[in-house]
Amino acid sequence: MVAPIPGGALIAVDRLFLHERMGSVALQALAASGRKVADPKRVFATMDHIVDTRPGRTGTLVAGGQAFLDATRTMTRAAAIRLFDIGDADQGIVHVIGPELGLALPGSTIACPDSHTCSQGAIGAFAWGIGSSDAEHAMATGTIRMQRPRTMRITVTGRLTATAKDLALHIIAAHGADGGQGFAVEYAGDTVRAMDVEARLTLCNMSTEFGAVTATIAPDDTVIDWLRGREFAPKGALWDRAVAAWRTLASDEGATFDREIAIDAATVAPMISWGTSPEQSVAFGAVASSNAYMSVTGTVAGLPIDVAFIGSCTNGRLSDLRRAAALLGGRHVAPGVQALVVPGSSAVKRAAEAEGLDRIFIAAGFEWRESGCAMCFNAGGETFAPGSRVVSSTNRNFEGRQGPGVRTHIASPETVAASAVMGVLTDPRRLSAPSLAA
Amino acid sequence: MTVFPPVTTVTARPAPLRRDNIDTDAIIPSREITSVGKTGLAAGLFAGWRYRAGTRDPDPDFVLNDPRYAGTAILLGGPNFGCGSSREHAVWALHEYGVRVVIAPGFAPIFAANCVRNGVLPLVLDAAFVDAPLTVDLAAQTVVQEERVWTFAIAAEAKTMLLGGLDAIDLTLNDAPAISDWTARDRVARPWIYIAAAV
Numbered sequence: 253m254v255a256p257i258p259g260g261a262l263i264a265v266d267r268l269f270l271h272e273r274m275g276s277v278a279l280q281a282l283a284a285s286g287r288k289v290a291d292p293k294r295v296f297a298t299m300d301h302i303v304d305t306r307p308g309r310t311g312t313l314v315a316g317g318q319a320f321l322d323a324t325r326t327m328t329r330a331a332a333i334r335l336f337d338i339g340d341a342d343q344g345i346v347h348v349i350g351p352e353l354g355l356a357l358p359g360s361t362i363a364c365p366d367s368h369t370c371s372q373g374a375i376g377a378f379a380w381g382i383g384s385s386d387a388e389h390a391m392a393t394g395t396i397r398m399q400r401p402r403t404m405r406i407t408v409t410g411r412l413t414a415t416a417k418d419l420a421l422h423i424i425a426a427h428g429a430d431g432g433q434g435f436a437v438e439y440a441g442d443t444v445r446a447m448d449v450e451a452r453l454t455l456c457n458m459s460t461e462f463g464a465v466t467a468t469i470a471p472d473d474t475v476i477d478w479l480r481g482r483e484f485a486p487k488g489a490l491w492d493r494a495v496a497a498w499r500t501l502a503s504d505e506g507a508t509f510d511r512e513i514a515i516d517a518a519t520v521a522p523m524i525s526w527g528t529s530p531e532q533s534v535a536f537g538a539v540a541s542s543n544a545y546m547s548v549t550g551t552v553a554g555l556p557i558d559v560a561f562i563g564s565c566t567n568g569r570l571s572d573l574r575r576a577a578a579l580l581g582g583r584h585v586a587p588g589v590q591a592l593v594v595p596g597s598s599a600v601k602r603a604a605e606a607e608g609l610d611r612i613f614i615a616a617g618f619e620w621r622e623s624g625c626a627m628c629f630n631a632g633g634e635t636f637a638p639g640s641r642v643v644s645s646t647n648r649n650f651e652g653r654q655g656p657g658v659r660t661h662i663a664s665p666e667t668v669a670a671s672a673v674m675g676v677l678t679d680p681r682r683l684s685a686p687s688l689a690a
Numbered sequence: 691m692t693v694f695p696p697v698t699t700v701t702a703r704p705a706p707l708r709r710d711n712i713d714t715d716a717i718i719p720s721r722e723i724t725s726v727g728k729t730g731l732a733a734g735l736f737a738g739w740r741y742r743a744g745t746r747d748p749d750p751d752f753v754l755n756d757p758r759y760a761g762t763a764i765l766l767g768g769p770n771f772g773c774g775s776s777r778e779h780a781v782w783a784l785h786e787y788g789v790r791v792v793i794a795p796g797f798a799p800i801f802a803a804n805c806v807r808n809g810v811l812p813l814v815l816d817a818a819f820v821d822a823p824l825t826v827d828l829a830a831q832t833v834v835q836e837e838r839v840w841t842f843a844i845a846a847e848a849k850t851m852l853l854g855g856l857d858a859i860d861l862t863l864n865d866a867p868a869i870s871d872w873t874a875r876d877r878v879a880r881p882w883i884y885i886a887a888a889v
Contacts, residue, residue, distance in 0.1 A: 254865070254868055254869055254872040255865050255868045255869075255872075257847055258845070258846040258847045258850070259845045259846055259847050260847065262862060262865060262868075262869070264869075264872060264873065264876065266883045273720075273723075274776070274777065274778070276726045277726055277727065277728065277778075280726055280727070281728065285859075287859065291873075293884070294883075294884075314721075315724070316724040316725060319725060319726050320726055323726045357882065357883070359880075360883060365776055365778075366775075366776055367774065367775055367776040367800055381776045381800050382776065382800065382803070383776055383777075383778035383781070383800060383803060383804035383807060384728075384778040385778060385804065385807040385808070385858070386803065386804075386807065386858075388859065389858050389859050389862065392859045392862075392863070393859060393862045393863060393866075393869060394869060394873065395862060395869060397847070397858055397861075397862060399803075399845055399847065399848075401799075428770075429710075429711050429770050429773060430711075430769055430770035430773070430796055430798075433770065433796055433797075433798070433799070434799055460800075461773075463770060463773065463798060463799070464799075465799045484885075486882035486885060490881060490882050490885065491882075493881075493882070494880075494882040497880070528711075529710070529711040529713075529773075531711070629715065629720050629775070630719070630720060630721055631720040631721055631723070632720070632721035632724070638743070638744075648713070648715070648774060650713045650715045650716065650774060651715075651716060651738065652715060652716070652719055652738045653715050656719075656738065656743060656744070657743065
């Protein structure tokens with residue numbers, strides 16, 4: 253905190269991440285105002301939102317989209333900002349590469365003009381989504397003016413047999429898409445402690461769908477071991493000093509929160525959305541309501557699907573692909589279903605290929621793509637036919653999100669894989685797999 | 691420096707759009723964002739609802755296509771208005787269309803912050819208005835419709851910014867010395883934050 257402001261503080265921004273869709277606008281507006289980037293070394297940009305994800309890509313399939321790529325290249329070069337461009341080994345979805353490269357660190361502040369920035373709180377950072385104007389502000393001043401959020405602790409205890417995605421949808425369905433509105437959420441409890449970093453990233457990612465300002469998990473050995481040796485993480489003596497500081501970052505014993513929620517992990521089952529808000533989700537086996545846009549009346553399991561999509565900042569990491577591939581085994585996608593896997597980053601893609609996951613997906617009938625946000629949302633490029641039903645490991649089932657008239661069901665990668673094989677929305681527990689634990 | 695017209699008093703017949711969770715994809719679909727900039731967005735406002743599927747023909751069932759509400763400066767939304775994507779284009783589109791106040795029981799945090807940066811008042815109020823003009827007075831923090839008066843709460847910072855049409859960057863740069871002092875101290879306290887680009 254640099255200085256107090258009414259109701260909040262001027263917060264120093266340790267990492268400002270930009271992407272071509274919003275970062276380009278902020279960079280251009282900043283240049284037009286005649287202001288300079290205060291510290292370009294704390295700003296990083298990537299190409300993820302509208303880049304083509306087909307093999308051999310060179311640009312974007314979005315009409316008018318090339319201007320966003322061009323502006324991002326020109327402006328980052330002029331401002332001496334590091335850009336992870338198409339073809340760069342470090343390119344990927346911003347919330348996947350931030351932690352993966354060790355740019356997101358415990359105790360750091362991370363802002364990005366993208367709502368899913370809260371994902372990176374899983375590292376023990378304070379990470380939150382902002383608009384373009386605040387991105388401009390962060391570049392010009394190195395800070396953001398922020399109102400103090402209320403605090404919420406969500407304590408999850410017991411053995412989780414479903415995934416982090418299911419847990420997130422369980423929380424949102426139970427407490428509403430605005431259940432966390434205006435809160436900084438801390439996830440705690442032995443279930444969360446037992447989660448690997450990628451599952452934590454998924455859990456924190458969905459917090460914006462809960463209305464939260466940000467989400468975080470106290471950094472522990474799991475996070476510290478995961479970060480060690482990453483490209484931008486501190487090394488040597490500096491690493492030891494940083495770790496000593498990070499170990500002091502947990503909430504105090506007896507800390508009080510404005511709101512507390514307790515979740516018994518044993519009550520969390522594989523979830524599937526039935527409506528057009530993430531809060532409109534149910535456990536497989538439970539009865540959904542009706543939704544005209546989605547053409548859903550009562551039961552979602554068994555509805556025939558047209559598309560199965562695995563990817564996104566929510567579920568496009570290596571462990572997500574591993575679990576989906578494990579569930580596929582030697583099975584094949586049902587006839588008539590288009591199935592795609594879009595790795596969350598170029599590094600995820602390389603790692604998946606190194607262990608042969610690409611071959612499992614391709615043999616099963618999935619397309620194997622280059623990394624990016626892809627069809628998580630429709631910017632005017634690739635989409636699906638109006639009225640088509642998509643099961644998607646993404647974060648938003650909003651009306652028209654994946655294209656005009658497209659019906660999106662959000663779920664875990666396991667559920668997407670199981671549904672792809674069966675050709676209908678399918679509870680992944682119906683297909684045997686080594687483990688569904690996230 | 692002012693960056694947008696100050697929001698002081700606004701009078702209009704509000705357009706009721708009272709569904710839950712109106713997301714920023716609904717306010718402006720991503721495919722309506724076709725140039726790098728903050729303008730040219732009003733035509734895309736609520737495009738998925740405002741036009742008949744696959745056309746630019748107005749859908750007469752959509753509230754803003756009703757002549758009584760077309761071009762209104764006040765929108766009545768439902769709970770969790772502005773959820774979803776952080777795209778500031780949602781606010782730019784609303785502002786360009788002429789909306790200066792959105793009244794809703796609750797707002798998504800990023801959308802509300804974006805409103806304050808662009809001269810749109812996110813007014814938190816859950817009230818049963820009638821179908822008649824109303825007046826919002828930001829300085830007095832009141833909403834008046836016919837004989838009834840409601841008061842509303844707003845953060846002091848947001849109120850100051852909106853009443854003054856203020857540029858947040860200008861305001862913060864008044865604290866430039868405090869920022870440099872803080873950063874100099876932080877470079878010593880947390881040097882690992884500042885090494886990234888040297889790698």
